[in-house]
Amino acid sequence: MLPLKFQDQLLPEAGCDEAGRGCLAGPVVAAAVILPDGFEHPLLNDSKQLTERQRLILKEYIEANALAYHVGFVSHQKIDEINILQASILAMHRALDGLRVRPKHIIVDGNKFNAYSNIPHTCVIKGDSRYASIAAASILAKTYRDAQMVAAAQTYPEYGWLTNKGYPTKAHREAIKKHGVTPIHRLSFRLLPADKGR
Numbered sequence: 001m002l003p004l005k006f007q008d009q010l011l012p013e014a015g016c017d018e019a020g021r022g023c024l025a026g027p028v029v030a031a032a033v034i035l036p037d038g039f040e041h042p043l044l045n046d047s048k049q050l051t052e053r054q055r056l057i058l059k060e061y062i063e064a065n066a067l068a069y070h071v072g073f074v075s076h077q078k079i080d081e082i083n084i085l086q087a088s089i090l091a092m093h094r095a096l097d098g099l100r101v102r103p104k105h106i107i108v109d110g111n112k113f114n115a116y117s118n119i120p121h122t123c124v125i126k127g128d129s130r131y132a133s134i135a136a137a138s139i140l141a142k143t144y145r146d147a148q149m150v151a152a153a154q155t156y157p158e159y160g161w162l163t164n165k166g167y168p169t170k171a172h173r174e175a176i177k178k179h180g181v182t183p184i185h186r187l188s189f190r191l192l193p194a195d196k197g198r
Contacts, residue, residue, distance in 0.1 A: 001040050002132040006122055010105035012067060015133025016092045017109040019047070019141035021084055023166035024176070025159070025185045026149050027073045028084065030091035031140035034067040034101050035133050046128040047138040052146070059143045062136045069136075070098030071144045080188040089114050095137075109134045156182045 005013050018030040041061055043054050050058070063069060072094025079087040092108065096116055106113075106121040109128045113121055127134040146165050153161035159175045159182070166172070176191050185191060 001042075002044060002130065002135055004035055004037070004039060004132045006107045006124065006131060007105065010120060012101055012103050013105045013107060013133065014068075014096060014099060014103035015107050015109075015127070015131055015135075015137045016095060016113075017128050017134050017138040017141055018088045018091055019138065019145045020166065021088055022168065023149075023186070024168050024172060024189050024191055025076065025161070025166040025182065026152060027075050027145065028079060028087050028091050029071060029073050029141045029145035029148070030088065030095045031069060031071045031137040031144070032092065032095035032099055032103075032106075033062065033069045033133050033136040033140065034099065034103060035136060036065070036067050039065060039132060044132055044135050044139075046126075046135055047142040049129070050139070055139050055143050058136075058139045062140060066136065068099045068101035069140060070095045070100075071140055072096075072098065073144075073148075076184050076186045079186050083188070084186075085112060092116075107131055107134055109138065152182075152184060156184075 012034045014032045014034045016032045020028045072091040074087040074091040093116055108123050111123045113123055128138040149161045149165040158179050160171045164172050
């Protein structure tokens with residue numbers, strides 16, 4: 001079982017993670033989660049290590065049992081405006097803004113974060129596979145973002161978003177080459193690989 005907390009002095013502690021940073025379309029989504037003492041689930045892990053069905057089971061369990069959680073979204077337009085790193089951090093700040101319990105410490109997956117509201121924070125490399133609250137945040141961020149891309153696939157079925165969720169698969173890039181970009185593609189990203197030989 002993953003440990004619940006990074007430390008025990010500054011409680012409650014919120015875990016943060018984002019999903020969709022490497023995608024070519026759609027928003028970047030982040031979640032902030034505060035878990036209660038004793039929280040556990042045998043499936044809980046980094047969202048990337050789970051099946052879609054397992055993530056959906058955990059999403060329901062986390063939402064029913066967390067002390068507090070919130071999900072923040074940053075649009076593709078804002079990503080193009082401020083860059084994906086700053087947009088990811090903004091999404092985490094928006095998730096923290098929505099918590100009904102104010103944390104006294106924040107743990108963040110990865111190695112980059114901007115200070116939030118004078119609350120101390122710790123960045124943890126591979127934190128989504130090391131701490132339960134970050135794993136829970138990764139699952140909420142991933143499931144909410146996936147739901148957005150599944151909805152977008154109804155309007156833009158050619159791009160394979162039901163399966164690739166906006167990530168840069170070969171099929172997604174072939175669809176961009178054939179059909180052009182949609183209104184929700186991130187224009188600041190390299191949507192097609194550079195032609196060889198140039």
